[in-house]
Amino acid sequence: MKVPPSHSQEDMHKEVKSNYFDLPALDVSVAFPQATPASIFPPCASDYYQFDDLLSRKEQALRKKVRECMEKEVAPIMAKYWEKAEFPFEVVPKLGALRIAGGSIKGYGCPNLSITANAIATAEIASVDASCSTFILVHSSLGMLTIGLCGSEAQKQKYLPSLAELKTIACWALTEPDYGSDASAVRTTARKVDGGWILDGQKRWIGNSTFADILVIFARNTSTNQINGFIVKKNAPGLQATKIDNKIGLRMVQNGDILLKNVFVPDEDRLPGVNSFQDTSKVLAVSRVLVAWQPIGISMGVYDMCHRYLKERKQFGAPLAAFQINQQKLVRMLGNVQAMLLVGWRLCKLYENGKMTPGHASMGKSWISLKARETVSLGRELLGGNGILADFLVAKAFCDLEPIYTYEGTYDINTLVTGREITGIASFKPAALSKQSRL
Secondary structure (H helix, E strand, C coil): CCCCHHHCHHHHHHHHHHHHHHCCCCCHHHHCCCCCCCCCCCCCCCCCCCHHHHCCHHHHHHHHHHHHHHHHHHCCCHHHHHHHCCCCHHHHHHHHHCCCCCCCCEECCEECCCHHHHHHHHHHHHHHCHHHHHHHHHHHHHHHHHHHHHCCHHHHHHHHHHHHCCCCCEEEECCECCECCCCCCCCCEEEEECCEEEEEEEEEEECCCCCCCEEEEEEEECCCCCEEEEEEECCCCCEEEEECCCCCCCCCCCCEEEEEEEEEEEHHHEECCCCCHHHHHHHHHHHHHHHHHHHHHHHHHHHHHHHHHHHHCEECCEEHHHCHHHHHHHHHHHHHHHHHHHHHHHHHHHHHCCCCCHHHHHHHHHHHHHHHHHHHHHHHHHCHHHHHCHHHCHHHHHHHHHHHHHCCCCHHHHHHHHHHHHHCCCCCCCCCCCCCCCC
């Protein structure tokens, strides 16, 4: 039988192929009815040692409020935005309504939270979506906090109120293309001119930079050779921020490359409290504690997801939770979460009591990140094939943890900060080469 000329086999193949690819993807709950996707977030099952008892009533209430917002507003849309590597601007007003931006800053419309409350909020956001927690951390605990600690009274009154409501967004630019771990080796320059400063240079990996209204920029003063801080306005002539594409983690975060060419900054926007690289440590001490709580939150969310999944998913007529090896992995994950929570909580208390050292903060961040890596890897194993789908949270969390393992000091650099503190010996610089090489 011959196919009519108007319906050749090639035409029929194209028609079938077109119809096939035009079909929308099945909803995960339909395609895989045995397990509930992360768009309906699981109840908290990770507080096994009743960590909530260590929190004040205000901190407990904040934890509940943030959790409810994230589960209602972010969980249903996060996989879509993560896949597209786009930021969900629609949730910014909802995050602003939580009144957590500005963290521990007192006055100027900021919430004046304890560092513990700040940390709890960070963890609760990260348990649902790490990108949103990074967005808030960059905006609040880096950008806003620098203005709060190092800005003039006029700068605080001018910028902080709108930043606290998330009506305007901040970013924080220290890292440069040639200097990651050696952040003090800033090459971006600030040259004094009449009425202000001229900034020239590059910054890299700057979160929020593609849409931030104000950019806190660190540059080397050409006269003193010291690091100074500046507030640069969005769309300033000579300022260019370009999105970094093709990331495997924190895909919703809009990291950017910043190029500064002859950018003029008026004297009123120079931060008077930043006169050396050491002045950034006041900000980094707080942010490093909060960054340590991001892996805690991620691990909490992954455990909660795995706990529900193993009870819903059935094999051989029994839930996966009934199998010994799965229970063993689940308990390892739960133990890690309890330990991370307690280390993070103690770190907050050391800070609040004025006893925290750089070594304390660095060991907390490095050790917690390491344990979180183990925890999400176990969660990835427990979900099997579904462990590579963003719809079930674990795959997304697995990828999102990787940049957090690196930023605010890599695992290795943070261990060396603690090592220097406990031994009194700095081991950062490579050993000097012998003048008489044996090669």
